Amino acid sequence: MHAIREALAAVRRAPLLTGLSAGMVALALYVVGLFGLATYNLHQALTRVEERVEVVAYVRDDVRDEEITMAEQDLLGMEEVEEIRFISKEQALLAAREDLPEFEDLFTGMDVNPLPASLEIVLRPGFRTPDVVARVANRLSVYPFVEDVRYGQEWVDRLYLLQRIGAMATMFLGGAFALVAGLIIGTAIRIAIFARREEIYIMRLVGATNGFIRRPFLLEGGLTGLLGGILAAAFTFASYLVVSRAVFQLDWMPLDWILMGIAAGTVFGVLASAFAVRKYLKEV
Amino acid sequence: MIKLTKVTRDFARRGRALDDVSFELRKAEFVFLTGHSGSGKSTTLRLLHLADRPTSGEVRICGFSSDLTSDREIWKLRRRVGMVFQDFRLLPGRTARENVEFALEVTGASRSEILPRANRLLAQVGLSAKGGALAEELSGGERQRVAVARALVNEPQVLLADEPTGNLDERASRGIMELFRELNASGMAVLMATHDLELIRAYPAIRTLELSEGRLVFDSAASPASTTGGS
Structure with missing residues:
Protein backbone atom coordinates (compact mmCIF):
# COMPACT_ATOMS: atom_id res chain seq x y z
CA MET A 1 0.00 0.00 0.00
CA HIS A 2 2.83 2.39 0.92
CA ALA A 3 4.50 1.64 -2.42
CA ILE A 4 1.34 2.48 -4.39
CA ARG A 5 0.68 5.61 -2.31
CA GLU A 6 4.26 6.83 -2.65
CA ALA A 7 4.37 6.10 -6.40
CA LEU A 8 1.16 8.04 -6.98
CA ALA A 9 2.28 10.81 -4.63
CA ALA A 10 5.52 11.12 -6.59
CA VAL A 11 3.51 11.58 -9.79
CA ARG A 12 1.36 14.21 -8.06
CA ARG A 13 4.33 16.06 -6.58
CA ALA A 14 6.28 16.27 -9.82
CA PRO A 15 3.77 15.87 -12.67
CA LEU A 16 6.06 17.66 -15.15
CA LEU A 17 8.97 15.34 -14.43
CA THR A 18 6.74 12.26 -14.62
CA GLY A 19 5.18 13.59 -17.83
CA LEU A 20 8.57 14.24 -19.38
CA SER A 21 9.82 10.78 -18.40
CA ALA A 22 6.69 9.13 -19.81
CA GLY A 23 7.05 11.31 -22.93
CA MET A 24 10.65 10.21 -23.46
CA VAL A 25 9.64 6.59 -22.95
CA ALA A 26 6.72 7.11 -25.36
CA LEU A 27 8.94 8.61 -28.06
CA ALA A 28 11.50 5.82 -27.71
CA LEU A 29 8.77 3.19 -27.96
CA TYR A 30 7.04 5.11 -30.77
CA VAL A 31 10.10 4.55 -32.97
CA VAL A 32 9.93 0.85 -32.10
CA GLY A 33 6.18 0.93 -32.83
CA LEU A 34 6.70 2.48 -36.28
CA PHE A 35 9.32 -0.13 -37.02
CA GLY A 36 6.91 -2.83 -35.84
CA LEU A 37 4.18 -1.43 -38.09
CA ALA A 38 6.52 -1.42 -41.10
CA THR A 39 7.77 -4.92 -40.29
CA TYR A 40 4.27 -6.27 -39.88
CA ASN A 41 3.10 -4.82 -43.18
CA LEU A 42 6.17 -6.13 -44.99
CA HIS A 43 5.52 -9.53 -43.45
CA GLN A 44 1.87 -9.39 -44.52
CA ALA A 45 2.83 -8.40 -48.08
CA LEU A 46 5.33 -11.23 -48.35
CA THR A 47 2.82 -13.69 -46.92
CA ARG A 48 0.26 -12.67 -49.53
CA VAL A 49 2.82 -13.16 -52.27
CA GLU A 50 3.94 -16.45 -50.75
CA GLU A 51 0.36 -17.77 -50.77
CA ARG A 52 0.52 -17.60 -54.54
CA VAL A 53 3.48 -19.98 -54.72
CA GLU A 54 2.28 -23.16 -56.42
CA VAL A 55 3.58 -25.82 -58.75
CA VAL A 56 1.72 -26.43 -62.03
CA ALA A 57 2.08 -29.69 -63.94
CA TYR A 58 0.75 -29.65 -67.54
CA VAL A 59 -0.55 -33.06 -68.55
CA ARG A 60 -0.90 -34.79 -71.89
CA ASP A 61 -4.26 -34.68 -73.65
CA ASP A 62 -4.53 -38.48 -73.61
CA VAL A 63 -4.18 -38.80 -69.83
CA ARG A 64 -6.74 -41.08 -68.24
CA ASP A 65 -8.80 -40.11 -65.16
CA GLU A 66 -7.44 -43.06 -63.17
CA GLU A 67 -3.90 -41.81 -63.71
CA ILE A 68 -4.83 -38.36 -62.43
CA THR A 69 -6.62 -39.83 -59.40
CA MET A 70 -3.66 -42.05 -58.53
CA ALA A 71 -1.24 -39.11 -58.87
CA GLU A 72 -3.45 -36.93 -56.68
CA GLN A 73 -3.57 -39.60 -53.96
CA ASP A 74 0.18 -40.05 -54.19
CA LEU A 75 0.89 -36.31 -53.99
CA LEU A 76 -1.57 -35.68 -51.14
CA GLY A 77 0.52 -38.18 -49.14
CA MET A 78 3.38 -35.65 -49.15
CA GLU A 79 3.40 -33.47 -46.03
CA GLU A 80 4.39 -30.45 -48.13
CA VAL A 81 1.21 -30.60 -50.23
CA GLU A 82 -1.90 -28.85 -48.97
CA GLU A 83 -4.23 -29.06 -51.94
CA ILE A 84 -4.33 -30.29 -55.53
CA ARG A 85 -6.61 -28.77 -58.14
CA PHE A 86 -7.17 -30.49 -61.50
CA ILE A 87 -7.83 -27.94 -64.23
CA SER A 88 -9.32 -29.56 -67.34
CA LYS A 89 -8.67 -28.26 -70.87
CA GLU A 90 -12.10 -26.66 -70.88
CA GLN A 91 -11.54 -24.93 -67.53
CA ALA A 92 -8.14 -23.70 -68.74
CA LEU A 93 -9.75 -22.18 -71.83
CA LEU A 94 -12.48 -20.58 -69.77
CA ALA A 95 -9.92 -19.08 -67.43
CA ALA A 96 -7.84 -17.85 -70.36
CA ARG A 97 -10.89 -16.15 -71.86
CA GLU A 98 -11.62 -14.43 -68.55
CA ASP A 99 -8.01 -13.45 -67.95
CA LEU A 100 -7.23 -12.40 -71.52
CA PRO A 101 -10.37 -10.79 -73.00
CA GLU A 102 -8.25 -9.00 -75.63
CA PHE A 103 -7.66 -12.38 -77.32
CA GLU A 104 -11.35 -13.28 -77.41
CA ASP A 105 -11.41 -13.30 -81.23
CA LEU A 106 -8.53 -15.74 -81.27
CA PHE A 107 -10.22 -18.07 -78.79
CA THR A 108 -13.54 -17.97 -80.70
CA GLY A 109 -11.91 -18.84 -84.03
CA MET A 110 -10.14 -21.92 -82.72
CA ASP A 111 -11.41 -25.36 -83.80
CA VAL A 112 -9.31 -27.18 -81.30
CA ASN A 113 -8.59 -26.16 -77.71
CA PRO A 114 -4.76 -25.85 -77.64
CA LEU A 115 -4.51 -25.39 -73.88
CA PRO A 116 -3.42 -28.42 -71.85
CA ALA A 117 -5.09 -29.70 -68.70
CA SER A 118 -3.04 -29.22 -65.57
CA LEU A 119 -2.59 -30.12 -61.93
CA GLU A 120 -2.10 -27.14 -59.62
CA ILE A 121 -0.33 -28.12 -56.42
CA VAL A 122 -0.76 -25.75 -53.48
CA LEU A 123 1.91 -26.09 -50.78
CA ARG A 124 1.36 -25.82 -47.07
CA PRO A 125 2.60 -22.66 -45.28
CA GLY A 126 6.19 -23.16 -44.21
CA PHE A 127 6.93 -25.37 -47.22
CA ARG A 128 6.90 -22.64 -49.85
CA THR A 129 10.69 -22.52 -49.99
CA PRO A 130 12.79 -22.94 -53.16
CA ASP A 131 14.08 -26.41 -52.23
CA VAL A 132 10.63 -27.79 -51.35
CA VAL A 133 9.08 -26.31 -54.50
CA ALA A 134 11.87 -27.89 -56.60
CA ARG A 135 11.42 -31.26 -54.82
CA VAL A 136 7.68 -31.31 -55.52
CA ALA A 137 8.32 -30.26 -59.13
CA ASN A 138 10.82 -33.11 -59.57
CA ARG A 139 8.34 -35.57 -58.10
CA LEU A 140 5.71 -34.41 -60.61
CA SER A 141 8.01 -34.60 -63.58
CA VAL A 142 8.47 -38.37 -63.18
CA TYR A 143 4.82 -39.09 -64.01
CA PRO A 144 4.68 -40.22 -67.66
CA PHE A 145 1.55 -38.16 -68.36
CA VAL A 146 3.20 -34.90 -67.24
CA GLU A 147 4.51 -32.89 -70.15
CA ASP A 148 5.94 -29.93 -68.32
CA VAL A 149 6.26 -28.55 -64.76
CA ARG A 150 6.37 -24.82 -64.03
CA TYR A 151 6.81 -23.01 -60.75
CA GLY A 152 8.71 -19.82 -61.58
CA GLN A 153 12.01 -20.85 -60.01
CA GLU A 154 13.59 -17.41 -60.28
CA TRP A 155 10.54 -15.75 -58.76
CA VAL A 156 10.42 -18.20 -55.83
CA ASP A 157 14.16 -17.72 -55.23
CA ARG A 158 13.75 -13.95 -55.12
CA LEU A 159 10.78 -14.15 -52.79
CA TYR A 160 12.71 -16.41 -50.45
CA LEU A 161 15.70 -14.03 -50.50
CA LEU A 162 13.43 -11.09 -49.77
CA GLN A 163 11.91 -12.95 -46.83
CA ARG A 164 15.34 -13.70 -45.40
CA ILE A 165 16.46 -10.09 -45.80
CA GLY A 166 13.25 -9.01 -44.09
CA ALA A 167 13.84 -11.39 -41.19
CA MET A 168 17.46 -10.27 -40.76
CA ALA A 169 16.49 -6.58 -40.93
CA THR A 170 13.78 -7.18 -38.36
CA MET A 171 16.21 -8.90 -36.04
CA PHE A 172 19.08 -6.39 -36.27
CA LEU A 173 17.15 -3.14 -36.70
CA GLY A 174 14.49 -4.23 -34.21
CA GLY A 175 17.23 -5.19 -31.73
CA ALA A 176 19.00 -1.86 -32.26
CA PHE A 177 15.79 0.14 -31.85
CA ALA A 178 14.86 -1.82 -28.73
CA LEU A 179 18.35 -1.23 -27.30
CA VAL A 180 18.19 2.51 -27.99
CA ALA A 181 14.67 2.63 -26.54
CA GLY A 182 15.94 0.77 -23.47
CA LEU A 183 18.79 3.27 -23.00
CA ILE A 184 16.45 6.25 -23.38
CA ILE A 185 13.96 4.76 -20.94
CA GLY A 186 16.79 4.02 -18.51
CA THR A 187 18.02 7.61 -18.75
CA ALA A 188 14.53 9.06 -18.33
CA ILE A 189 13.89 6.98 -15.23
CA ARG A 190 17.34 7.76 -13.81
CA ILE A 191 16.65 11.48 -14.16
CA ALA A 192 13.35 11.01 -12.32
CA ILE A 193 15.07 9.06 -9.55
CA PHE A 194 17.98 11.52 -9.37
CA ALA A 195 15.42 14.18 -8.51
CA ARG A 196 14.33 12.05 -5.57
CA ARG A 197 17.73 10.91 -4.32
CA GLU A 198 17.27 12.94 -1.15
CA GLU A 199 14.19 10.89 -0.27
CA ILE A 200 16.17 7.70 -0.73
CA LEU A 226 3.19 1.66 -18.93
CA LEU A 227 2.05 5.22 -19.61
CA GLY A 228 4.84 5.65 -22.17
CA GLY A 229 3.89 2.36 -23.83
CA ILE A 230 0.22 3.35 -24.09
CA LEU A 231 1.17 6.76 -25.51
CA ALA A 232 3.54 5.10 -28.00
CA ALA A 233 0.75 2.75 -29.12
CA ALA A 234 -1.55 5.76 -29.57
CA PHE A 235 1.10 7.67 -31.59
CA THR A 236 1.74 4.60 -33.75
CA PHE A 237 -2.00 4.14 -34.36
CA ALA A 238 -2.31 7.81 -35.34
CA SER A 239 0.57 7.38 -37.79
CA TYR A 240 -1.10 4.27 -39.20
CA LEU A 241 -4.34 6.20 -39.77
CA VAL A 242 -2.55 9.09 -41.46
CA VAL A 243 -0.54 6.85 -43.80
CA SER A 244 -3.55 4.63 -44.57
CA ARG A 245 -5.70 7.62 -45.49
CA ALA A 246 -3.15 9.79 -47.24
CA VAL A 247 -0.59 7.42 -48.79
CA PHE A 248 -1.56 3.73 -49.00
CA GLN A 249 -3.60 1.24 -47.04
CA LEU A 250 -1.69 -0.44 -44.24
CA ASP A 251 -2.61 -3.38 -42.03
CA TRP A 252 -2.82 -2.58 -38.28
CA MET A 253 -0.70 -4.76 -36.04
CA PRO A 254 -2.30 -7.61 -34.07
CA LEU A 255 -3.33 -6.86 -30.48
CA ASP A 256 -0.68 -9.16 -28.99
CA TRP A 257 2.07 -7.09 -30.67
CA ILE A 258 0.65 -3.93 -29.09
CA LEU A 259 0.30 -5.57 -25.69
CA MET A 260 3.85 -6.92 -25.95
CA GLY A 261 5.13 -3.40 -26.73
CA ILE A 262 3.32 -1.91 -23.74
CA ALA A 263 4.51 -4.76 -21.52
CA ALA A 264 8.08 -4.21 -22.75
CA GLY A 265 7.82 -0.51 -21.83
CA THR A 266 6.59 -1.44 -18.36
CA VAL A 267 9.32 -4.03 -17.83
CA PHE A 268 11.99 -1.61 -19.09
CA GLY A 269 10.65 0.99 -16.65
CA VAL A 270 10.86 -1.41 -13.71
CA LEU A 271 14.36 -2.62 -14.65
CA ALA A 272 15.68 0.89 -15.23
CA SER A 273 14.31 1.94 -11.83
CA ALA A 274 15.84 -1.07 -10.11
CA PHE A 275 19.20 -0.23 -11.66
CA ALA A 276 19.03 3.46 -10.80
CA VAL A 277 17.82 2.95 -7.22
CA ARG A 278 20.57 0.41 -6.56
CA LYS A 279 23.14 3.15 -7.03
CA TYR A 280 21.58 5.39 -4.38
CA LEU A 281 21.00 2.53 -1.97
CA LYS A 282 24.77 2.17 -1.73
CA GLU A 283 25.42 5.81 -0.97
CA VAL A 284 24.32 6.09 2.67
CA MET B 1 26.84 1.63 23.76
CA ILE B 2 29.59 2.76 21.35
CA LYS B 3 33.06 1.31 21.17
CA LEU B 4 35.77 1.97 18.62
CA THR B 5 38.73 -0.39 18.82
CA LYS B 6 41.90 0.55 16.92
CA VAL B 7 39.89 1.94 14.05
CA THR B 8 41.75 3.04 10.95
CA ARG B 9 40.15 4.32 7.77
CA ASP B 10 42.21 4.84 4.63
CA PHE B 11 40.93 6.41 1.42
CA ALA B 12 42.57 5.87 -1.94
CA ARG B 13 43.03 9.58 -2.71
CA ARG B 14 42.69 11.36 0.59
CA GLY B 15 44.94 8.96 2.46
CA ARG B 16 44.45 8.11 6.13
CA ALA B 17 41.35 9.75 7.61
CA LEU B 18 41.40 7.90 10.93
CA ASP B 19 44.46 6.38 12.52
CA ASP B 20 44.18 3.76 15.23
CA VAL B 21 41.32 5.47 17.05
CA SER B 22 39.83 3.85 20.14
CA PHE B 23 37.23 5.23 22.52
CA GLU B 24 34.09 4.18 24.27
CA LEU B 25 30.76 5.86 25.00
CA ARG B 26 28.61 4.60 27.81
CA LYS B 27 24.87 4.47 27.92
CA ALA B 28 23.23 7.92 28.29
CA GLU B 29 26.59 9.67 27.99
CA PHE B 30 26.97 13.02 26.20
CA VAL B 31 30.24 13.50 24.34
CA PHE B 32 31.60 16.24 22.13
CA LEU B 33 33.81 15.10 19.26
CA THR B 34 35.92 18.01 18.17
CA GLY B 35 38.84 18.81 15.88
CA HIS B 36 39.69 20.93 12.91
CA SER B 37 38.20 20.42 9.47
CA GLY B 38 39.50 17.16 8.04
CA SER B 39 40.47 15.81 11.46
CA GLY B 40 38.19 12.78 11.02
CA LYS B 41 35.00 13.77 12.89
CA SER B 42 32.58 13.12 10.02
CA THR B 43 34.41 9.94 9.07
CA THR B 44 33.95 8.72 12.63
CA LEU B 45 30.21 9.45 12.52
CA ARG B 46 29.86 7.78 9.11
CA LEU B 47 31.56 4.69 10.51
CA LEU B 48 29.24 4.77 13.51
CA HIS B 49 26.08 4.49 11.44
CA LEU B 50 27.80 2.09 9.06
CA ALA B 51 27.60 4.39 6.04
CA ASP B 52 31.25 3.43 5.77
CA ARG B 53 33.44 0.62 7.11
CA PRO B 54 36.81 0.81 8.80
CA THR B 55 39.90 -0.32 6.90
CA SER B 56 40.98 -2.04 10.10
CA GLY B 57 39.72 -2.22 13.66
CA GLU B 58 36.15 -2.57 14.80
CA VAL B 59 33.24 -0.25 15.43
CA ARG B 60 30.56 -1.47 17.81
CA ILE B 61 27.34 0.44 18.36
CA CYS B 62 24.12 -0.66 20.03
CA GLY B 63 25.21 -4.29 19.75
CA PHE B 64 26.06 -4.07 16.03
CA SER B 65 29.61 -4.70 14.90
CA SER B 66 31.13 -3.25 11.72
CA ASP B 67 32.70 -6.68 11.17
CA LEU B 68 29.49 -8.66 11.46
CA THR B 69 26.70 -6.42 10.20
CA SER B 70 25.95 -6.90 6.52
CA ASP B 71 24.69 -4.10 4.27
CA ARG B 72 21.27 -5.75 4.30
CA GLU B 73 21.10 -5.48 8.10
CA ILE B 74 22.10 -1.81 8.38
CA TRP B 75 18.48 -0.73 8.64
CA LYS B 76 18.23 -2.51 11.98
CA LEU B 77 21.06 -0.40 13.35
CA ARG B 78 19.62 2.80 11.88
CA ARG B 79 16.46 2.24 13.90
CA ARG B 80 18.49 2.46 17.08
CA VAL B 81 20.65 5.38 16.09
CA GLY B 82 19.35 8.86 15.23
CA MET B 83 21.40 11.11 12.97
CA VAL B 84 21.35 14.86 12.36
CA PHE B 85 23.54 16.95 10.07
CA GLN B 86 24.76 20.49 9.71
CA ASP B 87 22.68 20.97 6.53
CA PHE B 88 19.48 19.51 8.09
CA ARG B 89 18.65 17.42 5.00
CA LEU B 90 14.92 18.09 5.13
CA LEU B 91 12.77 17.29 2.12
CA PRO B 92 11.91 20.54 0.36
CA GLY B 93 8.33 21.21 -0.63
CA ARG B 94 7.07 19.37 2.45
CA THR B 95 5.98 20.78 5.76
CA ALA B 96 7.80 20.19 9.02
CA ARG B 97 5.12 17.67 9.95
CA GLU B 98 5.31 15.90 6.59
CA ASN B 99 9.07 15.54 6.98
CA VAL B 100 8.54 13.76 10.29
CA GLU B 101 5.57 11.78 8.95
CA PHE B 102 7.70 10.62 6.02
CA ALA B 103 10.26 9.12 8.40
CA LEU B 104 7.51 7.49 10.43
CA GLU B 105 5.84 6.04 7.37
CA VAL B 106 9.01 4.58 5.86
CA THR B 107 9.90 2.93 9.15
CA GLY B 108 6.59 1.13 9.21
CA ALA B 109 4.41 3.18 11.58
CA SER B 110 0.72 2.47 11.07
CA ARG B 111 -1.37 5.17 9.38
CA SER B 112 -3.43 5.81 12.48
CA GLU B 113 -0.38 6.52 14.65
CA ILE B 114 1.62 8.60 12.18
CA LEU B 115 -0.11 11.94 12.71
CA PRO B 116 -0.29 11.83 16.54
CA ARG B 117 3.30 10.64 16.78
CA ALA B 118 4.51 13.33 14.37
CA ASN B 119 2.71 15.97 16.44
CA ARG B 120 4.17 14.55 19.65
CA LEU B 121 7.70 14.61 18.21
CA LEU B 122 7.28 18.17 16.97
CA ALA B 123 6.06 19.15 20.43
CA GLN B 124 9.07 17.42 21.97
CA VAL B 125 11.42 19.64 19.94
CA GLY B 126 9.34 22.75 20.61
CA LEU B 127 7.82 23.10 17.18
CA SER B 128 4.13 22.42 17.81
CA ALA B 129 3.14 25.70 16.21
CA LYS B 130 5.26 25.23 13.08
CA GLY B 131 4.11 21.80 11.93
CA GLY B 132 2.31 23.17 8.90
CA ALA B 133 5.18 25.39 7.70
CA LEU B 134 7.16 24.31 4.68
CA ALA B 135 10.74 23.28 5.44
CA GLU B 136 12.10 26.20 3.42
CA GLU B 137 9.98 28.67 5.38
CA LEU B 138 11.60 27.73 8.71
CA SER B 139 14.62 29.35 10.31
CA GLY B 140 17.88 27.40 10.59
CA GLY B 141 17.25 26.54 14.23
CA GLU B 142 13.71 25.39 13.46
CA ARG B 143 14.90 23.25 10.58
CA GLN B 144 17.44 21.59 12.83
CA ARG B 145 14.68 20.91 15.35
CA VAL B 146 12.63 19.23 12.62
CA ALA B 147 15.70 17.17 11.73
CA VAL B 148 16.02 16.16 15.39
CA ALA B 149 12.32 15.25 15.54
CA ARG B 150 12.84 13.09 12.46
CA ALA B 151 15.89 11.46 14.06
CA LEU B 152 13.73 10.56 17.06
CA VAL B 153 11.06 8.64 15.15
CA ASN B 154 12.59 5.30 16.11
CA GLU B 155 13.17 6.33 19.75
CA PRO B 156 16.90 5.75 19.30
CA GLN B 157 19.35 4.82 22.00
CA VAL B 158 22.04 7.00 20.48
CA LEU B 159 21.91 10.35 18.71
CA LEU B 160 24.79 11.16 16.36
CA ALA B 161 25.03 14.81 15.39
CA ASP B 162 27.45 16.03 12.75
CA GLU B 163 28.07 19.76 13.29
CA PRO B 164 24.38 20.32 14.12
CA THR B 165 25.00 23.95 15.09
CA GLY B 166 27.36 24.70 12.20
CA ASN B 167 24.77 26.70 10.27
CA LEU B 168 23.08 28.31 13.26
CA ASP B 169 23.54 31.56 15.13
CA GLU B 170 24.52 31.49 18.79
CA ARG B 171 20.98 31.63 20.12
CA ALA B 172 19.75 28.82 17.90
CA SER B 173 22.87 26.80 18.73
CA ARG B 174 22.15 27.12 22.43
CA GLY B 175 18.57 26.07 21.81
CA ILE B 176 19.70 22.91 19.98
CA MET B 177 22.22 22.16 22.73
CA GLU B 178 19.50 22.43 25.36
CA LEU B 179 17.33 20.10 23.31
CA PHE B 180 20.19 17.59 23.12
CA ARG B 181 20.73 17.84 26.86
CA GLU B 182 17.05 17.15 27.49
CA LEU B 183 17.22 14.09 25.25
CA ASN B 184 20.39 13.00 27.00
CA ALA B 185 18.73 13.47 30.38
CA SER B 186 15.97 11.11 29.23
CA GLY B 187 18.60 8.36 28.76
CA MET B 188 19.79 8.85 25.19
CA ALA B 189 23.52 8.79 24.46
CA VAL B 190 24.60 11.77 22.34
CA LEU B 191 27.78 12.04 20.29
CA MET B 192 28.04 15.50 18.82
CA ALA B 193 30.76 16.45 16.37
CA THR B 194 31.52 20.14 16.46
CA HIS B 195 34.43 22.48 15.90
CA ASP B 196 32.70 25.26 17.87
CA LEU B 197 35.05 25.67 20.84
CA GLU B 198 32.89 28.39 22.38
CA LEU B 199 30.04 25.94 22.57
CA ILE B 200 32.26 23.26 24.07
CA ARG B 201 33.61 25.66 26.68
CA ALA B 202 30.07 26.62 27.58
CA TYR B 203 29.47 23.02 28.71
CA PRO B 204 32.61 22.07 30.62
CA ALA B 205 30.92 19.10 32.26
CA ILE B 206 30.44 17.34 28.94
CA ARG B 207 33.17 14.91 28.00
CA THR B 208 35.19 15.99 24.97
CA LEU B 209 37.20 13.92 22.51
CA GLU B 210 39.53 15.70 20.14
CA LEU B 211 40.77 14.36 16.83
CA SER B 212 43.72 15.75 14.98
CA GLU B 213 44.80 14.43 11.60
CA GLY B 214 42.83 11.27 12.20
CA ARG B 215 44.28 10.52 15.62
CA LEU B 216 42.53 10.81 18.96
CA VAL B 217 44.71 13.34 20.75
CA PHE B 218 42.55 14.29 23.73
CA ASP B 219 39.92 12.74 25.93
CA SER B 220 38.69 14.94 28.77
CA ALA B 221 37.61 11.85 30.68
CA ALA B 222 41.21 10.65 30.70
CA SER B 223 42.68 14.16 31.33
CA PRO B 224 39.96 15.97 33.26
CA ALA B 225 42.27 18.80 34.28
CA SER B 226 42.99 19.92 30.72
CA THR B 227 40.96 22.48 28.89
CA THR B 228 39.12 21.36 25.78
CA GLY B 229 41.54 20.35 23.08
CA GLY B 230 44.87 21.85 22.52
CA SER B 231 43.33 24.75 20.68
Missing part, protein backbone atom coordinates in the same frame (compact mmCIF):
# COMPACT_ATOMS: atom_id res chain seq x y z
CA TYR A 201 18.91 9.15 1.48
CA ILE A 202 16.45 9.98 4.25
CA MET A 203 14.76 6.60 4.00
CA ARG A 204 18.11 4.85 4.37
CA LEU A 205 19.07 7.16 7.19
CA VAL A 206 16.00 6.45 9.33
CA GLY A 207 16.17 2.71 8.79
CA ALA A 208 13.81 1.81 5.97
CA THR A 209 14.67 -1.57 4.44
CA ASN A 210 16.05 -1.69 0.91
CA GLY A 211 12.97 -3.52 -0.33
CA PHE A 212 10.69 -0.92 1.20
CA ILE A 213 12.70 1.88 -0.44
CA ARG A 214 12.86 0.13 -3.79
CA ARG A 215 9.20 -0.81 -4.20
CA PRO A 216 7.65 2.64 -4.83
CA PHE A 217 10.41 3.45 -7.31
CA LEU A 218 9.92 0.18 -9.16
CA LEU A 219 6.21 0.85 -9.25
CA GLU A 220 6.76 4.41 -10.43
CA GLY A 221 9.17 3.18 -13.13
CA GLY A 222 6.61 0.57 -14.18
CA LEU A 223 3.83 3.19 -14.28
CA THR A 224 6.01 5.54 -16.34
CA GLY A 225 6.84 2.70 -18.72
